Amino acid sequence: MKQEFNLSRIGLFMRRDLAIYKGTFSTGLLVAIVLIFLFSILNMVWDQQLDLGEFFGIFGLFYIPVGVLFTFSVFREFNNPKSNHLYLALPISIPERLAAKWLLTSVVYTLVFTFLAIIVGTFAVTMGTIVFNADFTLLSFFSEEYWKVVKVYFIIQPLFLVGAITFAKNRIGKTILVLGLLVLGFMLFNFILFGIFNHSYGVFSENSLGSEAISKAGTDFSTIGSWFYGLLFGPLMLVVAYFKMTEKEV
Amino acid sequence: MDFDNSKPIYLQIVDFFYENILVKRWQEEERIPSVREVAMMVEVNPNTAIRAFNHLQDLEVIYNKRGIGYFVSSNGYTKVLEIKRKEFMEQLLPEVVKKMSLLGITFDELKNAYNQQENEKK
Amino acid sequence: MLTVRHLNFNYPSSRPVLKSINLDFRPGNIYGLFGKNGEGKSTLMKIMTGLLFPKTGDCTLDQVSAKKRSVLGLQHIFLVPEDFELPSLSIATFEKTQSPFYPEFSKEQFYTLIEEFKLYPTEVISKLSFGQKKKVLIAFGIATNTKVLLMDEPTNGLDIPSKSQFRKVMASTVDETKCVVISTHQVRDLHSLINHVVILDNARVVFDYALGIVSERLWFGKPSNSDEPSILYSESSFGGKAILPRMGNNETEVDLELLFNGVLSEPHKINTILKNTHDETGV
Numbered sequence: 001m002k003q004e005f006n007l008s009r010i011g012l013f014m015r016r017d018l019a020i021y022k023g024t025f026s027t028g029l030l031v032a033i034v035l036i037f038l039f040s041i042l043n044m045v046w047d048q049q050l051d052l053g054e055f056f057g058i059f060g061l062f063y064i065p066v067g068v069l070f071t072f073s074v075f076r077e078f079n080n081p082k083s084n085h086l087y088l089a090l091p092i093s094i095p096e097r098l099a100a101k102w103l104l105t106s107v108v109y110t111l112v113f114t115f116l117a118i119i120v121g122t123f124a125v126t127m128g129t130i131v132f133n134a135d136f137t138l139l140s141f142f143s144e145e146y147w148k149v150v151k152v153y154f155i156i157q158p159l160f161l162v163g164a165i166t167f168a169k170n171r172i173g174k175t176i177l178v179l180g181l182l183v184l185g186f187m188l189f190n191f192i193l194f195g196i197f198n199h200s201y202g203v204f205s206e207n208s209l210g211s212e213a214i215s216k217a218g219t220d221f222s223t224i225g226s227w228f229y230g231l232l233f234g235p236l237m238l239v240v241a242y243f244k245m246t247e248k249e250v
Numbered sequence: 251m252d253f254d255n256s257k258p259i260y261l262q263i264v265d266f267f268y269e270n271i272l273v274k275r276w277q278e279e280e281r282i283p284s285v286r287e288v289a290m291m292v293e294v295n296p297n298t299a300i301r302a303f304n305h306l307q308d309l310e311v312i313y314n315k316r317g318i319g320y321f322v323s324s325n326g327y328t329k330v331l332e333i334k335r336k337e338f339m340e341q342l343l344p345e346v347v348k349k350m351s352l353l354g355i356t357f358d359e360l361k362n363a364y365n366q367q368e369n370e371k372k
Numbered sequence: 373m374l375t376v377r378h379l380n381f382n383y384p385s386s387r388p389v390l391k392s393i394n395l396d397f398r399p400g401n402i403y404g405l406f407g408k409n410g411e412g413k414s415t416l417m418k419i420m421t422g423l424l425f426p427k428t429g430d431c432t433l434d435q436v437s438a439k440k441r442s443v444l445g446l447q448h449i450f451l452v453p454e455d456f457e458l459p460s461l462s463i464a465t466f467e468k469t470q471s472p473f474y475p476e477f478s479k480e481q482f483y484t485l486i487e488e489f490k491l492y493p494t495e496v497i498s499k500l501s502f503g504q505k506k507k508v509l510i511a512f513g514i515a516t517n518t519k520v521l522l523m524d525e526p527t528n529g530l531d532i533p534s535k536s537q538f539r540k541v542m543a544s545t546v547d548e549t550k551c552v553v554i555s556t557h558q559v560r561d562l563h564s565l566i567n568h569v570v571i572l573d574n575a576r577v578v579f580d581y582a583l584g585i586v587s588e589r590l591w592f593g594k595p596s597n598s599d600e601p602s603i604l605y606s607e608s609s610f611g612g613k614a615i616l617p618r619m620g621n622n623e624t625e626v627d628l629e630l631l632f633n634g635v636l637s638e639p640h641k642i643n644t645i646l647k648n649t650h651d652e653t654g655v
Binding site for chain 3 (some may be wrong): 004006009012015016019020077080082083085086088089090091092093094096246249250
């Protein structure tokens with residue numbers, strides 16, 4: 001097992017990915033950072049303040065899509081039939097490959113993106129305070145708003161990882177479609193569960209309760225549900241990604 | 251090296267050695283290139299080169315100093331001369347004689363041509 | 373070292389590409405893998421590297437199955453495919469990011485080869501011609517010093533001086549610990565390098581002999597009239613060359629092109645004669 005899971009190889013593989021996708025990474029980050037800056041400024045022009053909720057709203061608007069984009073881009077070599085011989089024949093095991101890809105597109109990406117966003121955001125707030133007389137807000141990632149965004153990314157990112165591995169063409173579109181279907185499926189599932197559990201209380205005797213059931217299901221999904229799915233969904237997707245990677249051929 | 255298609259490559263390498271020894275490019279008791287170097291020089295599989303070295307070693311034209319390399323034997327030049335003379339007499343000459351009789355060239359004609367060429371050289 | 377046993381392969385909904393293949397590749401040899409186009413040479417090489425999975429049967433390198441794609445297996449095999457793309461990095465960056473995965477990789481050897489191929493470490497790979505890219509990958513493959521080096525049509529895309537460079541480089545790298553397999557249809561480019569021939573035809577191995585055995589038993593050349601009855605195979609062209617049993621004749625160099633054509637049209641005649649040698653000499 002030691003032969004098949006080696007931390008230094010994971011590091012080397014991440015370094016290799018960074019070298020290959022350097023261009024994509026730097027362009028993506030640059031565009032996102034510039035846009036975060038502009039949006040923050042615009043927000044302060046509008047209401048003379050940038051509270052944490054607003055800032056991390058803007059942050060999430062770029063952090064998640066750019067992360068998804070990176071997740072897809074690091075599998076470009078993997079999906080190209082002319083270049084994947086080099087990827088597939090590289091002496092590194094599947095768990096190592098998966099660990100490296102996941103670490104790079106979730107942990108490393110989040111650290112770098114957060115760091116840059118906080119700097120740019122603070123810069124924007126400082127500028128806003130001086131130029132537009134806006135209220136000063138200390139941007140910190142020790143805030144609930146930040147962790148909420150990060151949590152969402154960490155839950156959905158493995159699904160995009162699977163999508164990036166599974167589909168050869170229109171990868172992003174197909175994955176979003178699957179994500180939509182999954183969410184719909186979960187909603188339906190919760191709705192049915194809600195119906196079964198509350199059947200004896202005569203939920204369906206009045207028409208108005210139907211909509212209440214949906215909203216209840218929604219609440220369930222966001223409380224116990226999100227805890228349950230969040231804890232299970234990500235790892236489950238990583239397991240799926242592992243098997244998908246194992247069966248990949250040129 | 252361009253190879254003659256009919257003669258085994260290892261024998262062509264042997265010929266290449268003979269020539270180097272006959273023109274004294276490789277002196278007696280001098281180190282000659284290694285198997286790998288020869289393989290590279292003539293662009294052949296090292297196994298083929300080894301066969302040529304073994305052949306020459308069997309004929310005592312070259313010898314192996316363990317750990318150092320191959321050397322031309324002390325009487326390497328004489329050996330090669332002997333081999334090539336024998337080859338000339340036994341293989342080349344019969345061919346020439348056969349061709350001569352086929353073309354009706356007499357021995358005197360040949361002698362004249364030979365002398366003429368020798369004079370030109372001088 | 374590299375062993376193929378009862379291997380079958382076909383692409384989804386197509387005819388079999390490889391049928392019950394059994395082969396043994398041993399160190400110290402340069403194998404020539406020949407076959408008409410589409411006879412599964414590239415497929416076989418991809419299976420040996422674990423890039424494709426066999427339908428049945430297996431391919432093992434020192435008892436490690438290729439389809440497992442284990443680190444231990446992959447560290448000892450390198451494939452230079454016929455057609456490929458490399459990341460758009462400089463040659464030096466490519467080496468730095470790719471080589472640490474191969475424990476026996478020699479930097480010195482790589483840069484010597486790069487220099488020999490008239491390339492510079494600072495050149496960006498994506499801006500090179502296809503032939504030059506191929507040289508980069510060949511140099512890298514050799515420098516990995518893997519036990520097995522597979523090359524699919526390595527001389528395709530190389531100009532004439534580069535082919536000669538390639539032969540020199542190959543002649544200098546093979547030793548008793550390494551096994552090289554070269555698939556090609558350009559027999560002329562490589563005949564002096566190869567010492568064992570494997571021919572694939574109709575998805576099967578139709579020939580698998582060391583050239584030493586071939587030249588011991590077969591004679592290649594222009595036959596005289598008296599040879600007529602014993603001819604195994606002859607080219608139809610005027611004054612054509614032929615393959616004959618060698619009997620007591622002088623050893624001739626194996627004409628690979630002639631052998632290839634001969635095996636494809638008269639596989640049984642030729643194999644029978646070689647097989648008999650096998651038994652007699654106990655090889």
